Amino acid sequence: MILWTPMQLELVLEGMENMTTPDYCRISHQGVPMLVEKTDGGRKRIARLLSTNPADYLNADYTPGKFLED
Amino acid sequence: MDKYSSYDDEPGVFPYSPDIDPEPSIEPDHSPDDPHSPDEDHPRSPRRVQGRQKLGVDSIKELGTMQVPEVKSNIHSISIVGQIEGHLVLPPQNKTTKYEHIIPQLVAIEQSTEIEGLLLILNTVGGDVEAGLAIAEMITSLSKPTVSIVLGGGHSIGVPVAVATSYSFIAETASMTIHPIRLNGLVIGVPQTYEYLDKMQDRVVNFVTSHSKITSGQFRELMFRTGELARDIGIVLIGKEAVEKGLIDEVGGVSKAVAKLKQMIADRANNKGVTLQ
Numbered sequence: 001m002i003l004w005t006p007m008q009l010e011l012v013l014e015g016m017e018n019m020t021t022p023d024y025c026r027i028s029h030q031g032v033p034m035l036v037e038k039t040d041g042g043r044k045r046i047a048r049l050l051s052t053n054p055a056d057y058l059n060a061d062y063t064p065g066k067f068l069e070d
Numbered sequence: 071m072d073k074y075s076s077y078d079d080e081p082g083v084f085p086y087s088p089d090i091d092p093e094p095s096i097e098p099d100h101s102p103d104d105p106h107s108p109d110e111d112h113p114r115s116p117r118r119v120q121g122r123q124k125l126g127v128d129s130i131k132e133l134g135t136m137q138v139p140e141v142k143s144n145i146h147s148i149s150i151v152g153q154i155e156g157h158l159v160l161p162p163q164n165k166t167t168k169y170e171h172i173i174p175q176l177v178a179i180e181q182s183t184e185i186e187g188l189l190l191i192l193n194t195v196g197g198d199v200e201a202g203l204a205i206a207e208m209i210t211s212l213s214k215p216t217v218s219i220v221l222g223g224g225h226s227i228g229v230p231v232a233v234a235t236s237y238s239f240i241a242e243t244a245s246m247t248i249h250p251i252r253l254n255g256l257v258i259g260v261p262q263t264y265e266y267l268d269k270m271q272d273r274v275v276n277f278v279t280s281h282s283k284i285t286s287g288q289f290r291e292l293m294f295r296t297g298e299l300a301r302d303i304g305i306v307l308i309g310k311e312a313v314e315k316g317l318i319d320e321v322g323g324v325s326k327a328v329a330k331l332k333q334m335i336a337d338r339a340n341n342k343g344v345t346l347q
Contacts, residue, residue: 001156002270004226005196006247006304012153015161048170054178057171058146064171 022047029068032056036068044068145331146179147189148172154205154227156198167194169201176208186338187331190218190235196226199251199270203227203277206234210281215334219327220244220318230274232318233282237330239322242309246317248292249304283316 003009022037024047029036032051036044046066049056056062150172152165160166179185190209196202209216209231216235224232224240225247232238232246240246251271253263271293279286292305292315312318320326 001158002199002251002253003153003156003197004199004202004251004274005153006225006249007153007195012160012164014163019159019161048168049174051174054174054181057174058178058182064168 026050032062034062039067142184144185144335145187145189145328146185147191148175149191150194150205150228150231152193152197153195154197154202154231156201167197167205169198169204172205173208176205176212180212180214185214186335187215187217188212188235189327189331190216190231192218192220192224192228192232193222194224194228194231196228196247199227199274201227202231203273206230206277206281209234215331215338217327217331217334219322219324220246220312223247227274229317230277230281233278236334237320238282238318239320239327239330240309240312240318241323242321244309246307246312247304248289248307250293278317282318285316288315289317 003012005012025036025038025044027034027036027044032049032053034046034050035048037047039045044067046062046064046068048064049062051057051062150167152167153160155164155166155168176188179188188209209218215237217237217239218232218235219239219241220228220232221241221244223245225245226249229246229248232240251267251274253267275286275289275293278284278289292307295305307315307317310321313321320330
């Protein structure tokens with residue numbers, strides 16, 4: 001990975017060593033496959049869409065970082 | 071003396087019983103001993119009730135009208151903010167733009183029949199070279215009109231992304247930093263390392279020069295200029311300077327950018343022979 005940025009790399013990469021891998025889980029929500037991250041409260045936060053339908057990526061409900069409402 | 075004149079015997083307590091007996095059939099809905107106000111748990115139902123909207127066929131049958139469809143914009147805007155994240159997730163203090171979401175969005179924009187243009191808004195401090203170039207290549211290969219606008223900053227890898235669109239704007243106070251690419255992490259001091267770095271630099275320089283009016287020599291000169299930045303070799307271009315160097319097409323804000331995009335959409339429709347409504 002080559003970062004090309006005028007920002008100090010120490011600031012950008014601070015805490016990189018202590019980062020833990022989130023509890024990722026592959027699910028399908030209303031037919032859209034996605035990778036979700038389980039948070040402490042048992043809620044699911046979208047990490048990444050795995051759908052092959054490009055229109056899903058324009059759906060505001062499936063923005064990464066959004067919590068899924070069951 | 072009027073019996074209601076003083077409440078002072080015991081503060082907060084009304085000292086007399088009311089003259090009228092309470093109606094036995096009426097249950098009080100709130101006990102005074104209960105600290106909750108009844109309104110907290112059960113908000114009073116509003117006096118005005120919203121009517122249900124009549125849909126499609128109903129409204130035509132009963133009222134002779136059609137529901138006005140929701141106005142949808144024919145342009146979409148994507149903002150590139152913070153760091154452009156590459157193949158590693160950056161620590162959470164960074165605001166990042168994720169290429170894995172932007173790229174399929176661009177595919178959807180290209181494929182959609184409703185979307186006619188793309189407005190790209192940049193306020194980025196650079197980031198991963200590969201991811202930035204991937205986004206830039208995607209944008210440049212769109213067949214639909216694209217306009218970019220650099221607002222706060224479009225530094226480093228933000229430069230190729232900004233020039234990737236068919237037309238680019240920069241705000242008067244926005245800045246673009248151009249500086250050499252540096253290797254981060256463990257660097258092995260062998261000639262191959264520097265060759266590799268040179269190739270990375272060439273990728274960026276080639277992209278920028280083929281998508282803007284700046285020449286390769288001029289861009290490299292800006293990149294390696296000494297004395298402009300204290301920490302790093304390079305240069306900061308502000309607003310008008312970026313236009314003078316040929317990197318960006320015009321100085322302007324969002325209204326100019328949207329007007330330009332609309333004009334390009336209209337031109338494209340005319341060239342195709344599609345009648346405008």
